[in-house]
Amino acid sequence: MAIVIKATTREGKGTGASRRLRRAGNVPGVVYGGDKEAVSLDFNHKDLFMEFRHEAFHASILTLEVDGKKEQVLLRDYQLHPVRNTIQHIDFQRVSASEKIHVKVPLHFINADVAPGVKLGGGIVSHILTEADVSCLPKDLPEFIEVDLGNLEAGQSVHLSEIKLPKGVEFVQLAHENDAAVASVSKPRGGAASDADAAEGEAEGEAAAE
Missing domain, CATH: 2.170.120.20 (Ribosomal protein L25, C-terminal domain)
Incomplete structure (x- = not known):
């Protein structure tokens, strides 16, 4: 079963903006790769963490839906809080069907x-x-x-x-x-x-x- 994760584009950047996102229960992230520019994203922590806990999330092609538009991605990196076990930041890479x-x-x-x-x-x-x-x-x-x-x-x-x-x-x-x-x-x-x-x-x- 395909894993779908939803996000919205994020305007604010920097440490202060990321801190405000986390306080609001969200996770700052980014998607990059392919022939498109990197895009800063905002994820709902609760929804993201529900998928993050599963092994398949870490080694599967994921469907990333950003503002209603879908693309295929891989999880490439993430940062966890050392004490709270919450996701602090997450990175995804776009994949091409024709490239290994x-x-x-x-x-x-x-x-x-x-x-x-x-x-x-x-x-x-x-x-x-x-x-x-x-x-x-x-x-x-x-x-x-x-x-x-x-x-x-x-x-x-x-x-x-x-x-x-x-x-x-x-x-x-x-x-x-x-x-x-x-x-x-x-x-x-x-x-x-x-x-x-x-x-x-x-x-x-x-x-x-x-």
Whole structure:
């Protein structure tokens, strides 16, 4: 479902004007890019924050409606208040349907509980990356990418090159020959296998003593 965010053009600029907007329950922002000039915007904080909380808001093509006119944009930057957890400022970039974009997309890890290294070996899954930079046309941008950990043994990792991507989507790091690990299963310290070996050794020792 497309996310639509509404704004109005903002005339006042500067720290004082932004402070007045925030006191009134609004958020100063800007949209830029494409063949148009940057435009200062005014968002309703309550409406904006309702969408901002969702993961898809940070890695999807958004519809920005300004004074009744709509255009496709990406979230590019934002500032949060260090204490109140409110949005202080937000930036959006216009996108073109025919030009590739670079976006950080969340990684969703699946089947960790059935991975042999976890289920049988007692290993622990570590998420090395939680998002990855992808390149694609706006129409091909996924909200997230699934990483299947179902075949990992203890001591193994899954790398970017092993992840199945949607058609038209590429990992930017692979284009630069950086096949980074995204998750791994660590071997247990004194885990089930070690305990079994120890028990077997004790039994053999007792038998020899008899």
